[in-house]
Amino acid sequence: MSEQPVTPSAPAEPRPHRAILATKLLIPPPRPNRVPRLRLLARLDEGLRLGRRLTLVAAPAGFGKTTLISDWLNTLGRPAAWLALDETDNDPIRFLSYLVAAVQQVVPAAGRDLPGMLGAPQGPPPESLIALLINDVAAGSTPVVLVLDDYQAITTPAIHRAVEFLLDRQPPQLHLVLLTRQEPRLPLARLRARGQATEIGEQDLRFTSDEAAAFLRQTMGLEISDNTIAALALRTEGWITGLQLAALSWQERKEDTGAFVFAFRGDNRYVMDYLVSEVLQQQPVETRAFLCATAILDRLTAPLCDAVTGSAGSQAVLEQLERANLFVVPLDQRHEWYRYHRLFVDVLRTMLTPQEEALLHRRALDWYVEQGSVEPAIQHGLAYAAVSGDFGPAEELIRRAAEETLLGGAVMTVRGWLESLPETRVQADSDLATYRAWVFCLNGELSPAERYADLAEETLQRTGAGAPPAPAIGRVQVLRGFLALMGHQDYEGTVALATRALEALPPDQAQWRSMALWSKAEALESLGDIVGAISTMREAHRIGHAVGSQISLTMVEMSLALALNYHGQRREAVALCEAAVARYTDAAGHVSPMASLVLSRLGMLHYEANELEQAYDCHARSVVLGQQLGVAAFDALAAALAAPTLFAHGEIETALAALQHAYRLTVQTRFSDPAWILTSEAALRFRQGDLAFALRWAEEAGLTPDEPASYLRLDQLLLYGRLLLAQGRQSEATGLIVRLDRFVREKSLNRPLIDVHLLRALAAELAGDRAAAGDALALAVQLAAPESYARAFLDAGERIVALLATVRRAAPAFVDRLLADAGLPGRPAHIAAQPLVEPLSERELEVLGLIAAGLSNTQVADRLVIALGTVKRHVNHIYGKLGVQSRTQAVARARALRLLE
Numbered sequence: 040m041s042e043q044p045v046t047p048s049a050p051a052e053p054r055p056h057r058a059i060l061a062t063k064l065l066i067p068p069p070r071p072n073r074v075p076r077l078r079l080l081a082r083l084d085e086g087l088r089l090g091r092r093l094t095l096v097a098a099p100a101g102f103g104k105t106t107l108i109s110d111w112l113n114t115l116g117r118p119a120a121w122l123a124l125d126e127t128d129n130d131p132i133r134f135l136s137y138l139v140a141a142v143q144q145v146v147p148a149a150g151r152d153l154p155g156m157l158g159a160p161q162g163p164p165p166e167s168l169i170a171l172l173i174n175d176v177a178a179g180s181t182p183v184v185l186v187l188d189d190y191q192a193i194t195t196p197a198i199h200r201a202v203e204f205l206l207d208r209q210p211p212q213l214h215l216v217l218l219t220r221q222e223p224r225l226p227l228a229r230l231r232a233r234g235q236a237t238e239i240g241e242q243d244l245r246f247t248s249d250e251a252a253a254f255l256r257q258t259m260g261l262e263i264s265d266n267t268i269a270a271l272a273l274r275t276e277g278w279i280t281g282l283q284l285a286a287l288s289w290q291e292r293k294e295d296t297g298a299f300v301f302a303f304r305g306d307n308r309y310v311m312d313y314l315v316s317e318v319l320q321q322q323p324v325e326t327r328a329f330l331c332a333t334a335i336l337d338r339l340t341a342p343l344c345d346a347v348t349g350s351a352g353s354q355a356v357l358e359q360l361e362r363a364n365l366f367v368v369p370l371d372q373r374h375e376w377y378r379y380h381r382l383f384v385d386v387l388r389t390m391l392t393p394q395e396e397a398l399l400h401r402r403a404l405d406w407y408v409e410q411g412s413v414e415p416a417i418q419h420g421l422a423y424a425a426v427s428g429d430f431g432p433a434e435e436l437i438r439r440a441a442e443e444t445l446l447g448g449a450v451m452t453v454r455g456w457l458e459s460l461p462e463t464r465v466q467a468d469s470d471l472a473t474y475r476a477w478v479f480c481l482n483g484e485l486s487p488a489e490r491y492a493d494l495a496e497e498t499l500q501r502t503g504a505g506a507p508p509a510p511a512i513g514r515v516q517v518l519r520g521f522l523a524l525m526g527h528q529d530y531e532g533t534v535a536l537a538t539r540a541l542e543a544l545p546p547d548q549a550q551w552r553s554m555a556l557w558s559k560a561e562a563l564e565s566l567g568d569i570v571g572a573i574s575t576m577r578e579a580h581r582i583g584h585a586v587g588s589q590i591s592l593t594m595v596e597m598s599l600a601l602a603l604n605y606h607g608q609r610r611e612a613v614a615l616c617e618a619a620v621a622r623y624t625d626a627a628g629h630v631s632p633m634a635s636l637v638l639s640r641l642g643m644l645h646y647e648a649n650e651l652e653q654a655y656d657c658h659a660r661s662v663v664l665g666q667q668l669g670v671a672a673f674d675a676l677a678a679a680l681a682a683p684t685l686f687a688h689g690e691i692e693t694a695l696a697a698l699q700h701a702y703r704l705t706v707q708t709r710f711s712d713p714a715w716i717l718t719s720e721a722a723l724r725f726r727q728g729d730l731a732f733a734l735r736w737a738e739e740a741g742l743t744p745d746e747p748a749s750y751l752r753l754d755q756l757l758l759y760g761r762l763l764l765a766q767g768r769q770s771e772a773t774g775l776i777v778r779l780d781r782f783v784r785e786k787s788l789n790r791p792l793i794d795v796h797l798l799r800a801l802a803a804e805l806a807g808d809r810a811a812a813g814d815a816l817a818l819a820v821q822l823a824a825p826e827s828y829a830r831a832f833l834d835a836g837e838r839i840v841a842l843l844a845t846v847r848r849a850a851p852a853f854v855d856r857l858l859a860d861a862g863l864p865g866r867p868a869h870i871a872a873q874p875l876v877e878p879l880s881e882r883e884l885e886v887l888g889l890i891a892a893g894l895s896n897t898q899v900a901d902r903l904v905i906a907l908g909t910v911k912r913h914v915n916h917i918y919g920k921l922g923v924q925s926r927t928q929a930v931a932r933a934r935a936l937r938l939l940e
Contacts, residue, residue: 059140062338062376066121066186067109068369074246074253076107079239083111086237087184087214092206093230094216095223098241101281101380104218105368107244108186118145119184123370125337127418129195131165132449142172145183149175152631165201170208170666171632177210178901190219195451199224206230248272251282259286329356334387335399335422338370339377346406347399397427404432413440414452421459430460434468441474445481446550454478466491469498473514480518485526492518513543517551520558528712533562553582557595564602567750567786572602593619593636600640607789609647609826616641628902635664639677646684647790649829649860652881654684659905675704679716683830686723694723714740718755725761726834733762744771748782753791760798764805772802793819793828797835804838809845816842817849824850832857874936875920883920884938886913891930891939 086094096104112119122141128134139150150172176183193199203225206215217223230236246254251272255261259282272282319327332348333339344353357377360367370376379387391399400423407416413436420433437456445453457465457475465471476491495515499508520536523529537559544552556579564572576599583592596619603612616637623634642657658681665677679701685694698720705713721736742759746752756779763772776798783792796819803812816839823831832839840861847854873879879887889899896914900907918924921932933939 059137060338062370063123063137064121064141064144065123065371065376066112066119067105068372069110069113070106070258072258073106073110074250074258076103076110076250079107079243080111080114082237082239082243083108084115087115087117089234090211091237092209092215092235094214094237094239095227096216096218096239096244097220097222098239098244099220102241102244104244105188107239108188108216108218112184112186115184117182117184119186120145121186121188123188124190124192126192127414129193129198130449130451130455131195131197131201133452134193134195134198135165135168135201139172142176142183142185146176146179146181148179151175151625151629152633165197166204169201169205173205173208173210173213176213179212182212182214184214184216186216186218188218190217190223191221193223196224246272246282254282255286259283261286326356326360329353330360331387331390331395332399334379334384334391335396335419336403337378339367339379340375343403343406347402349402393426397423397429400426401432404436408436417456421456430464434460434464434471438468438470441471442550445474445477450478450481466494467498469495469511469515472498473511473518476518480522480525485522488518489522489526492522509543510545510548513540513548513555514551516540516543517555517558520555520562524558524562528565530562530565533558534566537562549582549586553579553586553595556582557598560595560598560602564598564605565751567753567782567788569602569606570787573599573606576602593633597636597640600637600644604644604647605788605790607792607822607826607828609644609790609828613641613644616644630660630664632664635661635677636673638664639680642684643680646687647830648827649687649833651684651687655688656882656903656905658684659909660903663906675701675716678704679719682719682723683834686726687830691723691727695720698723712751715754718758722758722834725758725765726836730762730765733758734766737762744768744775746775748778750786750788753779753783753788757791757794757798761801764798764801769802769806772798776802789822790828790831793823793831796822797831797839800842801835801838804842812842813845817846820846820849820854824853827853829853829857829860833861873938879917879920879938883913883917886910887917887929887933888939890914890917890926891933 083094096108098104112121120141121144122137124134128137135153139153142149152171153168187202202215202223206225209215227236231238248269252265252268255263255268319330322330329344329348333344333353336343336347339353339357341354341357344357345351357367358374361369361374361377367377367379370378388396400419404416404419404423407413407419417433417436417440420436424430424433437453437460441453441456453474457471457478460471465475472491472495476488476495479485479488479491492515495518499511499515516536517540520533520540523536524533537555540555541552541559544555546552556575560572560575560579563569563575576595579595580592580599583595586592596615600612600616603609603615619637620630620634620641623631623637625631638657638661642654642661645651645654645657658677661677662681665673678697682694682697682701685691685697698716702713702716702720705716717736717740721733724736725733737759740755742752742755744763746756748756756775760772760775760779763769763775776795779798780792780795782788783795796815799815800812800819803809803815819831820843823829832843840857843854843857843861885903886899889902894902896907896910900910903910914926917929921929921936923929923932930939
């Protein structure tokens, strides 16, 4: 092949982005003069008509899989989405991004919440994101045929599980088609047993004699006898590509057909090599050079081919190759993008010398860099390095792109890049070693993460004159702080490391500064410095808004809400959470699953004010949305936070089961210390009257009366104080209460201070000192009233509730409400005013309004983001309270009672 020398130069600065290649989503256009495969089209139609979940077309390359399905879609009259897969799609983030983009070609609203979730480090598993896509497709009426072409390129187990999840749960509107060279790792036996799969294999795709005759005569334009066609069909075993190659070769040679047919011997690969050699040798030198030079490209377009070949006029050559049927496949109707037949390109590549291959990959690399397409540039850079041994260009591109790609959530992509570089080069570069450490860290592999953090720091100290650059040091310190927090629970160390990181990081390193602030705030909170934690969280929250990182911002909001509540600022915490939920709600009222994390905190805050209906609603919505996220650690948090509300609603067994479920998940994920969940269970059991269970918990937790107060054990010690009083250990309880009082005042923990005042009141009451009990209770009321901390009193037991009337002067309206709630828990006054024996709750009124508007139960569930079973429960309660038996009667009765006004 001809070459034009190039002088290798450093790649230009790319503009990193993860743009979707539109050519991967294009349905191949029908070929002219194609052979109709009526028998196969009928089988495909039958599978769709019978509502089967899957059409599987599996055969080696060259058997016409893509052409068959393209023709079928052209005649089907049903919307279709197409995704052409390749080896680069083995990153789940990349795969899901393209899958969403493909489906959106037909259902534009599908997957609208996924982009932010796909860009999140430690994001949810692919199955959870597939569930969101399924829900969006199911919500519409558009039928979709989804085609995944070249599925054999997928080797990642996580993606196979996601596709299996899709097959198991796909809605009736969706039909999946897989085109593959080999049987996929999917539960085919189960699908076959249930009659849910239409399968077309190699034997089905082989041309019959009639089809071979039509192909050779109509498509290839050969005047050939029936006997010769039968012989060729026999020799090629109906292999379409073999017939095409044979026809091309015979067109050029025009030799005796008997001798020509006799030459077709051996297996398909042997025939392929023979025919390509024969065909290529008949092409002009310029055409052969173009074919070989562009064979390194997965996808071809004229400007790219011009850059790789060093010559202009590639568009005309591509069009000529298409007209000549030289194994070039158009990827769009405008004929701007093409690809070569897979086997054809394999043979072409064997004709390149290593020097030629290196030069061509370098030219492709430079072109992609100029276009700002970093990922294909890196792909060619690594290919260039593989044959030239020069890893410099690829390494530089990876260094530039790794940070944005990593923080965007594509951890496996970065991992693949780094693993393609020699280990010595990664270890010798502080940035690459840092990214390698983050890859391990975000995958939960803390030991190798720490080893690479050491290497990064050592490299920084060795390289360059003078002190290492501050930003690089800062990034390593952020990593160190994260490892200290999550891996070792070293809170003092985390604060020190995060502080040093913030000192080193300039303002333009916003992502890293946000991560450092979050780690520092979490550590400060664990150390009991709530004021410092809140201040730090506020700064992280401000940066999170500026950066726009969805999941990190949500984590900051969750932590900030908890810190504010401990500081006694419940109302501000509620406003923070409500603003976050509003941000996750679109104009149509659709709530993103990411809101589940904030809703769980909001439910807790409503519970604090004894707003049980709102709390129950928030927790129910959080659970439904959390199931779509599918993150076990978040499920545990939601379940544990919901338990007190469930208990207050009288769903005692459900509450205890939720805590046990949360404990199991927390132990599995190691996301947090499960001790707080055990404390919550002990508190509920104690309120049930099960003192023995609570005492066993205290013993297993290692609690003693003389234990010093600490933030991490604060909830445990507050409950332990109540247990000591219940046992009559008055003096020991008093000593503990004194230490707790001093501690929470020093730390400005105003919410726990309410509990300490209540412990003082209970201790004084048990000692018969009603005056001291009243004084302590009045202090608790005065502190709680401005922020409506009602449950602290209602959960403290009958003795505290009985004393409330004696301290009414401390906050009359608040105490009156507590007394009313103690007699009728969770029922606000405006609800009690309804002209019903048992008034409708706020949620039941909302459901009733939607029923009156004509919404079905399913639509009500979607609108309110609650489970269908929950809607049915509300409807049954509405019927019972109104004394009706149907929707029509319920609406009429409600209007007569003016409940809908």
